[in-house]
Amino acid sequence: VAVHPRFSYVLAKLEDKFVILAKDLIPSLEETLKVSLKVLKEFEGKELEYVKLEHPFLDRESLVVLGGFVSREEGSGCVHIAPGHGEEDFSLVETYNLRIIMPVNEKGIFTEEAEEFAGKNIEEASLEVIEKLREKKYLLLHHKIVHSYPHCWRCKNPIIFRATSQWFLKIDHSNLRQGVLKEIERVKWIPSSGLERMKAMVEIRPDWCLSRQRLWGVPIPAIKCQNCREVILDEKVIELTSQVFRDKGSDSWFTLEVENFLPPNFSCPKCKSKEFVKEEDILDVWFESGASFLAVLKTNPDLSFPADMYLEGSDQHRGWFQVSLIPSQAIVESAPFKSVLTHGFVVDGEGRKMSKSLGNVISPQEIINRYGAEILRLWVASSDYSEDVRISSKILNQLIDFYRKVRNTIRFLLGNLYDFYPSRDKLSLSQLEEVDRFMLSFTSSVFEEVLAYYESFAFYKVCQKVYNFCNISLSSFYLDILKDRLYTYSPNSRERKSAQSVLYYILRVLIKMIAPILSFTAEEAHQVFLNQENRQISIYLHNFNEDIFPHYRDKELEKKWTKILSLRDTVLKKIEKQRESQIIGSSLEAEVILSFPEKQYSFYKDLDNTLREVFIVSKVEIVKGEEKIEVRRAKGKKCLRCWNYREDVGIDDSYPDICGKCLNALKEERL
Numbered sequence: 001v002a003v004h005p006r007f008s009y010v011l012a013k014l015e016d017k018f019v020i021l022a023k024d025l026i027p028s029l030e031e032t033l034k035v036s037l038k039v040l041k042e043f044e045g046k047e048l049e050y051v052k053l054e055h056p057f058l059d060r061e062s063l064v065v066l067g068g069f070v071s072r073e074e075g076s077g078c079v080h081i082a083p084g085h086g087e088e089d090f091s092l093v094e095t096y097n098l099r100i101i102m103p104v105n106e107k108g109i110f111t112e113e114a115e116e117f118a119g120k121n122i123e124e125a126s127l128e129v130i131e132k133l134r135e136k137k138y139l140l141l142h143h144k145i146v147h148s149y150p151h152c153w154r155c156k157n158p159i160i161f162r163a164t165s166q167w168f169l170k171i172d173h174s175n176l177r178q179g180v181l182k183e184i185e186r187v188k189w190i191p192s193s194g195l196e197r198m199k200a201m202v203e204i205r206p207d208w209c210l211s212r213q214r215l216w217g218v219p220i221p222a223i224k225c226q227n228c229r230e231v232i233l234d235e236k237v238i239e240l241t242s243q244v245f246r247d248k249g250s251d252s253w254f255t256l257e258v259e260n261f262l263p264p265n266f267s268c269p270k271c272k273s274k275e276f277v278k279e280e281d282i283l284d285v286w287f288e289s290g291a292s293f294l295a296v297l298k299t300n301p302d303l304s305f306p307a308d309m310y311l312e313g314s315d316q317h318r319g320w321f322q323v324s325l326i327p328s329q330a331i332v333e334s335a336p337f338k339s340v341l342t343h344g345f346v347v348d349g350e351g352r353k354m355s356k357s358l359g360n361v362i363s364p365q366e367i368i369n370r371y372g373a374e375i376l377r378l379w380v381a382s383s384d385y386s387e388d389v390r391i392s393s394k395i396l397n398q399l400i401d402f403y404r405k406v407r408n409t410i411r412f413l414l415g416n417l418y419d420f421y422p423s424r425d426k427l428s429l430s431q432l433e434e435v436d437r438f439m440l441s442f443t444s445s446v447f448e449e450v451l452a453y454y455e456s457f458a459f460y461k462v463c464q465k466v467y468n469f470c471n472i473s474l475s476s477f478y479l480d481i482l483k484d485r486l487y488t489y490s491p492n493s494r495e496r497k498s499a500q501s502v503l504y505y506i507l508r509v510l511i512k513m514i515a516p517i518l519s520f521t522a523e524e525a526h527q528v529f530l531n532q533e534n535r536q537i538s539i540y541l542h543n544f545n546e547d548i549f550p551h552y553r554d555k556e557l558e559k560k561w562t563k564i565l566s567l568r569d570t571v572l573k574k575i576e577k578q579r580e581s582q583i584i585g586s587s588l589e590a591e592v593i594l595s596f597p598e599k600q601y602s603f604y605k606d607l608d609n610t611l612r613e614v615f616i617v618s619k620v621e622i623v624k625g626e627e628k629i630e631v632r633r634a635k636g637k638k639c640l641r642c643w644n645y646r647e648d649v650g651i652d653d654s655y656p657d658i659c660g661k662c663l664n665a666l667k668e669e670r671l
C-alpha cells in the first residue's frame with residue numbers, strides 16, 4: 001500500500017474499527033460512508049513507511065511504501081499497489097525490494113498465487129473477492145467510479161498490465177550510452193535542432209525491450225534448458241542459426257526441430273542436460289530496421305559504411321535514427337550515418353493535417369496526372385521541409401507560374417542562340433560589353449550560390465534563387481535590355497556576339513541549376529542545344545563544376561553595377577510617371593538627363609551609351625550639377641527599324657525612315 005510522504009494522515013476510530021487515511025479526505029469519506037470519524041492521532045505519511053500490513057484474506061504480509069503519485073482528490077490517500085500489474089507500482093520494486101506478485105496469467109486467469117481464486121477469470125473473480133471482503137467485514141463501501149483506463153488500440157478491450165520476463169538491450173552496458181552520445185555529436189543533423197533533440201532522448205532513454213510475444217517475426221536465437229529452465233544465448237548456437245537462416249530463411253526457426261540449431265554435443269552450461277526448447281519470443285521490429293545498415297551497407301560492394309545520409313520524417317528521432325544508432329555503436333562503434341535529414345509532414349494550404357473526413361487530401365498521383373511530375377518535384381523542392389509542408393491548388397498554381405517563367409526564359413535563350421556556335425562565335429572576356437561582363441560575373445555568382453544550396457540540401461533556396469534569377473535578373477532586366485542589340489544589330493556584330501556569348505553561359509548554367517528538379521525540362525533544353533557544340537548526349541552525363549569559372553567573377557564590377565541598377569530603379573519609376581501622364585508612350589520615346597555633383601559625375605560620365613541601353617531609352621545625357629533626374633520626350637524621329645528616337649533618322653536619302661546606327665547594321669549585313 002502506498003501513501004504520500006508529505007500528506008498528513010490520521011489514525012481514526014470508525015465504529016468498532018480503526019482506520020488510517022489522509023486527513024484532507026476525512027470530510028468526503030464521512031459523507032460517502034455516512035459515518036463520523038474520531039481522530040486519535042495525526043502524523044506525516046512518511047512516518048508510515050515500512051509499517052507491516054496483513055492481507056485481508058490471504059496469509060501474506062506486505063509493506064507501506066511511499067509514492068509521490070498518491071493523490072488526495074479522492075479515496076483514502078492509501079493506494080493499493082501491485083508491482084506485477086502496473087508500471088508505477090513496478091517502479092517501487094527496487095527501492096523496497098518488493099516481491100513481484102503477479103497472480104494473473106497471460107490469458108487473464110488467476111494463478112495458484114491467488115489461492116482459492118485460481119483458475120478463475122479476473123472479471124468473475126473480482127465479484128467473488130468483493131463478497132469475500134464483505135464476509136470478512138473488511139468492506140466499507142462498494143461502488144462504481146468512472147475513470148480513464150488504457151485500452152487495446154486494436155480490439156478496444158481494457159488492458160491488464162503484467163510484469164513479464166523480456167529480453168533487453170542494456171543501454172548502459174560497457175558505456176554504450178556514452179558512445180552513442182559521442183557519435184551523435186559527430187553526425188551532421190539537418191536541421192541542426194536534431195542534434196539536441198537526439199541527445200536529450202538518448203540521455204534519458206531506458207533499456208530497450210527487444211522481445212515481443214507474437215506468433216511470427218524474426219526469432220531471438222536463444223534456447224532454454226528443458227531440465228533446469230536456464231535461458232542460453234550462446235555464440236555457437238547463434239552462428240549455426242544464422243547459417244540455417246541463410247540457407248532456409250528465418251521461418252525455419254518455427255518449422256525445424258531445436259536440434260538443427262545446436263552445435264554437436266551441446267549441453268546446458270549449468271546442468272549439462274542435452275534437452276532444449278527454442279525461445280518463442282520474437283525481436284522488436286525496430287531492431288530489424290535498426291540493423292538495416294548491416295544488411296544493406298555492409299553486404300553491398302557498391303555501397304559504403306557509414307551511409308552518407310538517413311532521411312525520414314522528424315518523428316524518427318525516436319524511431320529509426322535512434323534504433324539504428326544503438327546497434328551500430330554496439331557492433332561497429334560508430335554511427336551508421338554521416339548525416340541525418342528530417343522533414344515535416346504534408347499538410348493542406350491552411351496547415352491542417354490531411355484527412356479523408358476533411359476532404360483535403362491531395363495525392364501525388366493526382367498532381368502528376370493533372371500537372372505532370374515536374375510540378376510535383378518542383379513543389380517538393382520549393383518547400384521548406386524543416387517545418388510541415390503545405391500543399392493546395394493555390395500553391396500549385398504559383399508553381400505553375402514559376403515553371404512557365406523558367407521555361408520561357410530557356411526558350412528565349414535558345415531562340416537567340418540559334419546561330420551561335422561557341423567554338424566559332426564565343427568572345428573572350430576582354431571583348432565583351434561591360435554589361436555583359438557584369439552578367440557573366442553575376443550569373444557565375446548565382447551558380448555558385450545555388451550549388452552551395454544543393455550541397456546543404458536547401459532545395460527551397462535553390463528554387464527561390466533560380467526563380468529570382470529568371471524573373472528579376474533576366475526577364476525584367478538583362479534579356480529586356482538586350483532586345484535592341486539582339487534584334488537590330490548586324491548578326492555578326494561584336495555587340496551581338498558579346499551578348500550571345502553571355503547568353504550561352506547563362507543557358508548552360510540555368511539548365512544545370514534546374515536539372516535535379518525540373519529534370520525533363522532540363523533534358524529537353526539540353527537536346528535542343530546539343531547540336532551546336534560537342535556535348536554529352538544527356539545533361540546527366542555532365543558535371544556541375546564544368547561550368548564554374550572563377551575568372552568570370554569580378555566583384556568590383558558587380559559593386560559598380562549594383563549602383564547602376566539602383567539608379568535604374570529610380571529612373572524607371574520616373575519614366576513610368578511620364579508614361580502615366582502621357583508625355584511619352586513607350587520608354588524609347590524618352591530621353592534621360594542625369595545631373596550629378598562632381599564625384600558621382602566622374603563615376604557616370606562615360607556611361608551614357610551603357611545607361612541608354614540599361615534604361616531602354618533613346619538617349620541619356622550626363623551633366624555636372626545638382627543631383628537631378630529628368631525624363632523628357634526624346635528629340636528626333638522614330639527609326640522604323642529599331643524604334644529609337646534619333647536625330648540622324650533619314651541621314652541617307654534612300655532610307656528616309658532609318659537611323660544612322662541601323663544603316664550601318666544593314667550595310668554590314670549586306671557585306
Ligand SMILES: [Zn+2]
Nearest residue numbers: 152154155156
Ligand atoms: Zn486487443
Ligand SMILES: [Zn+2]
Nearest residue numbers: 225228268271
Ligand atoms: Zn540446464
Ligand SMILES: [Zn+2]
Nearest residue numbers: 639642659662
Ligand atoms: Zn534604328
